[in-house]
Amino acid sequence: MDMKKYDEILIGSGPAAYKMSNLLAKTKHKVLVIEGFEYGGTCPNYGCEPKIFLEGAVRPVLQSQQLLGHGISQPAKLEWKSLMKTKLNRFDPWPAETRDIIKKSHDIEDGYASFIDNKTVSVNGHQYQADHIIIATGQTPNILDIPGKEYLHTNYDLLSLKELPKRITVIGAGFVGLELATLVAAAGAEVTIIVHSDRVLREFTKAEDQALVEAMKERGIKFSFNTETQKISQHEKGLLITTNHNEIETDYVLDATGRHPNIEKLALENTSIKYDRHGIKVDDHLMTSVKGIYAIGDVISRKQPKLTPVAEFEGQYLFNYLTGKTNQEIAYPTIAQAAFTFPEVARAGVNPNKIKSNPQYKVKTIPLKYSSLYAGQNDKISTLTLVFKGQQLVGASEIGDYAADDINNFLPIISLAITGAEYRQKVMAIYPTLADKVGELLP
The missing domain is CATH 3.30.390.30 (FAD/NAD-linked reductase, C-terminal dimerisation domain)
Known part of the structure; x- marks a missing residue:
């Protein structure tokens, strides 16, 4: 079998890899980009971009409700069907457009990469090597391993829903869970949030957490704290969620229990690459435990928040490092974060x-x-x-x-x-x- 060699192989095309891809396009480097999912990754397709786009409609609706009796007599109403039609028209073409942009400068392979050894990756029956292999596969949503898990949906599903269910239950109260609960509740769904602990966003102060929860409760969103989801079953009137406290009748269940590193398909067991449950371990130059193999973006095990700007920062840094523009260790700036709730x-x-x-x-x-x-x-x-x-x-x-x-x-x-x-x-x-x-x- 012929072994094709490159200067760089990028595994993934999300924000970190896309940043590197665009920078490498300005060089004479021979680059291969491998993508088995949507070109562009989670952020532009199922994450921050569509989320902030939808918030553009959610915010004025909720602010108009807040101003009822304080200057506004008729609050706005969110129309889910037209909102989602507008959203899908904008975002559905993005993966193909991103693929075309990358293909103009680099070779591409549509498929999932797996390592054969410390120097070789395989995809679609082809084998490749490179001076630098960069893993940028990001994270993927968790799915609770419980009876009835086939009824669980992720943010990928919800952000493409053309019809809004009447009752939606959200399992998890992190950024994704609270933001999407805000969205669907503003559109008229009856929302219940199941929280396994006694708090929501622990990145913020307890006072801020409590104030957010109270504001959401005032809009009719229900919270069930210290609650473990045990199973989901079909019910005569929809779905039935059984917890350690009670049973919840619902029509749709969003699993927002977090994300995990997207490494299952990489066959890292064939390499000496070290990783833990938080992701691939890297040094201060973003190199893994194998010389010549690097990792950037959300797939890394690090203490910094897993955010798009952080991933892009790493893409810029690694490009600079690999092209000799710096030999310094990566130094992260002050990183801000927000939950786009209301x-x-x-x-x-x-x-x-x-x-x-x-x-x-x-x-x-x-x-x-x-x-x-x-x-x-x-x-x-x-x-x-x-x-x-x-x-x-x-x-x-x-x-x-x-x-x-x-x-x-x-x-x-x-x-x-x-x-x-x-x-x-x-x-x-x-x-x-x-x-x-x-x-x-x-x-």
């Missing part, structure tokens, strides 16, 4: 819950409801929390209608260690917005 929650830097008893830190909590901007939206929840170490801002979090955009105002201050005096001298933000108040919030 209200949103967002954060960056030090979590105030983790430094409560440390006298080196000071926490300042600022209710935003008194501002004309937030009061005009009848936003009574918005609260900003800032963490200072001495005079320097080191952390920020918020719950509110525009928390993600608000927290972005504080990222440069945290990451560049800007002082209050420097900020006030250099920046005069648009008034009246939260950014306009940043200067006076800093020491």
